[in-house]
Amino acid sequence: MSCPICQKEGDVKYRPFCSKRCADVDLSRWLSGTYAVPSLREEGEEEVARAFEESLRNASNEALDAITKKPH
């Protein structure tokens, strides 16, 4: 399954996305969609993704780590 964001091959860890970043981009797209941000374009996505990651980190750093760094 290819990544819906960048069309690269998906990573089983983040499927259907290829990386956490693309998963975040998708999520921030979805979130920003609820606010109908008209200027969200290719360049904006990265900023949105970064801001979103930061807010996640601030909100629940430990919880996020638990989700993304599951030991095998």
Ligand SMILES: [Zn+2]
């Ligand atoms: Zn991707």
